[in-house]
Amino acid sequence: MNPITKSHESRQRERLATLGASLFARGLTTGTSGNLSVRVSDGWLMTPTNVSLGALDPERLSKLDDNGRHVGGDRPTKESLLHLVLYRQRGDAGGVVHLHSTYAAAVSCMDGLDPAECVPPLTAYFAMRVGRLPLVPYHRPGDPALATAIHDLAARHHALLLANHGPIVSGTTLESAAAAIEELEETAKLFLLLRGIPTRPLSDQEVSQLDRGR
Numbered sequence: 230m231n232p233i234t235k236s237h238e239s240r241q242r243e244r245l246a247t248l249g250a251s252l253f254a255r256g257l258t259t260g261t262s263g264n265l266s267v268r269v270s271d272g273w274l275m276t277p278t279n280v281s282l283g284a285l286d287p288e289r290l291s292k293l294d295d296n297g298r299h300v301g302g303d304r305p306t307k308e309s310l311l312h313l314v315l316y317r318q319r320g321d322a323g324g325v326v327h328l329h330s331t332y333a334a335a336v337s338c339m340d341g342l343d344p345a346e347c348v349p350p351l352t353a354y355f356a357m358r359v360g361r362l363p364l365v366p367y368h369r370p371g372d373p374a375l376a377t378a379i380h381d382l383a384a385r386h387h388a389l390l391l392a393n394h395g396p397i398v399s400g401t402t403l404e405s406a407a408a409a410i411e412e413l414e415e416t417a418k419l420f421l422l423l424r425g426i427p428t429r430p431l432s433d434q435e436v437s438q439l440d441r442g443r
C-alpha cells in the first residue's frame with residue numbers, strides 16, 4: 230500500500246473510532262449494539278462484531294476488500310451485508326451508521342405505521358437530512374434476507390428503519406450519515422412526544438421547496 234493510501238486509511242480508522250466514542254458517550258448506542266463503516270480506497274472499514282462502539286481500537290477494525298471479503302482485522306459486524314448493499318445501491322455513499330437509539334428503536338416497534346413513511350416530516354431539518362423514511366419488515370439481525378429486503382429500497386432512500394430493531398443510514402461521508410441518524414433520533418422523539426396531540430407535518434409542497442443535502 231502506498232504511503233498516501235495508508236495515511237488516508239489511518240485517518241478513516243481514527244474517524245470511525247472517534248465517532249463511535251462520541252455516539253457511545255452521548256447514549257446513542259449502549260452495550261455492543263450498533264455498527265459503523267466507512268469507505269476506503271480499496272474497500273471498507275467496519276466495526277467488528279460484538280464490540281462496544283465506545284471502545285473501538287482503530288488497528289483492530291475489520292477491513293473488507295472491494296468484493297466484500299474480510300481481509301484484515303477482527304471479524305466484521307454481522308450486518309456487513311446490509312452495509313454493503315447500501316454502498317452498492319448508493320454510489321456516492323462514503324459512510325454507514327446503524328444504531329439502536331432509543332426513540333427510533335421505540336418507533337420501529339410500533340404497530341400500524343405507514344411502511345412508506347414511518348416518521349412524518351415534522352420539521353424541515355428532518356425532511357432535509359433524512360427524507361422519506363420507509364419501514365423494512367422484521368428479519369433477525371444478521372439474516373442475509375434483511376440485506377435482500379433493503380436492496381430496492383436502498384436505491385431510493387439513504388435512511389431506513391428496520392422493524393423491531395433500529396435505523397440504518399448512509400451518507401456521502403461518515404459524519405453526514407451520523408448527522409442524519411442523530412436527526413432521525415430527535416424526530417422519532419418528537420413523534421412520540423406528539424402522540425395524541427393534533428399535529429401538522431410539513432406539506433408535500435413545503436418539503437419539495439427544501440434543499441436535500443446529505
Ligand SMILES: O=C(O)[C@@H](O)C(=O)COP(=O)(O)O
Pocket residue numbers: 261262263264276277278279280305306307308327329370371394
Ligand atoms: O442488532 C444486532 O444484533 C446488530 O444489528 C447490531 O446492532 C450489533 O451487531 P454486531 O455489529 O455484529 O455486533
Ligand SMILES: [Zn+2]
Pocket residue numbers: 262263327328329370394395
Ligand atoms: Zn442492530
